[in-house]
Amino acid sequence: MLLVFDINETLLDLAPLDDVLGGTEARTRWFDLLIHTALVVTASDRYQDFAQLAGACARTITPEVDVPKLAETLRSLPPHPDVVPALDELRDQGHRLVALGNSPQAVIEAQLADLGFDALYSAEAAGALKPSPAAYALVEHDGEPPVMVAAHDWDIAGAQAAGLRTAFVTRDGRRPLPAHPSPEWTVTDLAEWARSLRTA
Amino acid sequence: MLLVFDINETLLDLAPLDDVLGGTEARTRWFDLLIHTALVVTASDRYQDFAQLAGACARTITPEVDVPKLAETLRSLPPHPDVVPALDELRDQGHRLVALGNSPQAVIEAQLADLGFDALYSAEAAGALKPSPAAYALVEHDGEPPVMVAAHDWDIAGAQAAGLRTAFVTRDGRRPLPAHPSPEWTVTDLAEWARSLRTA
Numbered sequence: 001m002l003l004v005f006d007i008n009e010t011l012l013d014l015a016p017l018d019d020v021l022g023g024t025e026a027r028t029r030w031f032d033l034l035i036h037t038a039l040v041v042t043a044s045d046r047y048q049d050f051a052q053l054a055g056a057c058a059r060t061i062t063p064e065v066d067v068p069k070l071a072e073t074l075r076s077l078p079p080h081p082d083v084v085p086a087l088d089e090l091r092d093q094g095h096r097l098v099a100l101g102n103s104p105q106a107v108i109e110a111q112l113a114d115l116g117f118d119a120l121y122s123a124e125a126a127g128a129l130k131p132s133p134a135a136y137a138l139v140e141h142d143g144e145p146p147v148m149v150a151a152h153d154w155d156i157a158g159a160q161a162a163g164l165r166t167a168f169v170t171r172d173g174r175r176p177l178p179a180h181p182s183p184e185w186t187v188t189d190l191a192e193w194a195r196s197l198r199t200a
Numbered sequence: 201m202l203l204v205f206d207i208n209e210t211l212l213d214l215a216p217l218d219d220v221l222g223g224t225e226a227r228t229r230w231f232d233l234l235i236h237t238a239l240v241v242t243a244s245d246r247y248q249d250f251a252q253l254a255g256a257c258a259r260t261i262t263p264e265v266d267v268p269k270l271a272e273t274l275r276s277l278p279p280h281p282d283v284v285p286a287l288d289e290l291r292d293q294g295h296r297l298v299a300l301g302n303s304p305q306a307v308i309e310a311q312l313a314d315l316g317f318d319a320l321y322s323a324e325a326a327g328a329l330k331p332s333p334a335a336y337a338l339v340e341h342d343g344e345p346p347v348m349v350a351a352h353d354w355d356i357a358g359a360q361a362a363g364l365r366t367a368f369v370t371r372d373g374r375r376p377l378p379a380h381p382s383p384e385w386t387v388t389d390l391a392e393w394a395r396s397l398r399t400a
Contacts, residue, residue: 033378036236036353036354036377037377037378039236039239039243039354040354040357040358040377042243043242043243043332043354043358044331044332044333044357044358044361044362045332045333045361046361052379053378053379056378056379057378057379060375060378131240131243132243132244132245133244133245153236153240154236154239154240154243157240157241158240161246162244175260177237177240178233178237178253178256178259178260179237179252179253179256179257
């Protein structure tokens with residue numbers, strides 16, 4: 001299979017941003033506002049740089065935030081503990097692994113430099129953020145629909161609309177979007193899911 | 201001027217939904233989830249009926265919700281206290297007043313039957329919910345950009361992207377979207393704003 005991973009929160013742990021933004025609660029409000037702002041921009045048929053939106057939303061939540069420090073921390077987030085074993089297991093099974101994020105290409109390359117993906121795609125190249133279908137269309141595949149792996153209801157719903165298969169990772173108790181079909185897989189741990197694919 | 205009013209929360213008070221949804225906190229979470237879901241659908245280049253989304257989101261927040269009662273209550277919400285004096289004052293000044301909502305046309309006609317608008321527009325007719333530019337394009341005007349009046353950051357940002365002028369109503373302490381230009385007016389009370397236009 002061709003597996004397409006979302007990046008922030010799905011693969012990478014946002015917790016190191018707590019210190020930059022003033023705590024876990026502020027970080028959660030910042031990320032929610034960032035996603036909301038990105039959705040509004042995309043639903044309005046426009047494009048704005050996701051890294052710049054991240055800075056603007058941080059200043060709204062935490063006026064005294066150190067924006068360069070925020071950007072630096074975003075580029076060096078650690079993977080969640082289940083991620084490296086999951087990617088190793090999936091590669092070992094012969095699957096092709098790529099990532100698709102809303103951040104600019106340079107940010108994604110810095111974030112995922114050590115994880116050995118076959119390709120890294122940025123919505124920047126489409127001039128449209130996920131969940132616009134133009135962003136999912138960037139992923140090159142051979143006709144078989146890829147599987148989008150994401151911890152966000154909007155990314156799963158966008159991938160469904162674009163004709164991809166979907167696997168939802170329930171980080172932090174997140175849930176799929178109402179009034180949408182269930183994802184093909186709903187998993188709490190990527191490494192467990194990867195092992196289950198071997199025996200499926 | 202041609203003034204285009206958003207409906208739910210901007211004109212109509214959502215508080216009667218508290219009893220249907222199980223309290224103010226549940227109602228707030230329901231409305232936030234409804235807006236989030238509508239934004240995801242629209243950013244994915246799709247359309248879903250807003251009234252059906254409202255029911256599906258209510259069942260997510262309050263599994264035992266009485267959905268027909270929710271629909272009935274939505275159709276009979278009262279205007280905020282500043283609304284009728286504001287509309288009277290604006291009409292008296294010769295402005296043309298219309299409304300544009302995401303709900304189906306029949307819901308909007310039931311909601312605003314007594315408020316004397318010159319025209320009622322539903323995003324249903326565009327096959328795209330606000331903040332898609334297609335929804336704002338429904339409003340017929342003579343070339344002068346209309347003024348969108350809304351209590352929601354996403355509606356102001358969408359109207360700006362579609363080339364409208366904007367007036368933001370800060371119901372419940374709501375704020376404009378980060379990384380966007382300030383609205384032309386930011387007002388706490390529609391009646392005060394209407395009076396200020398007479399003397400401007």
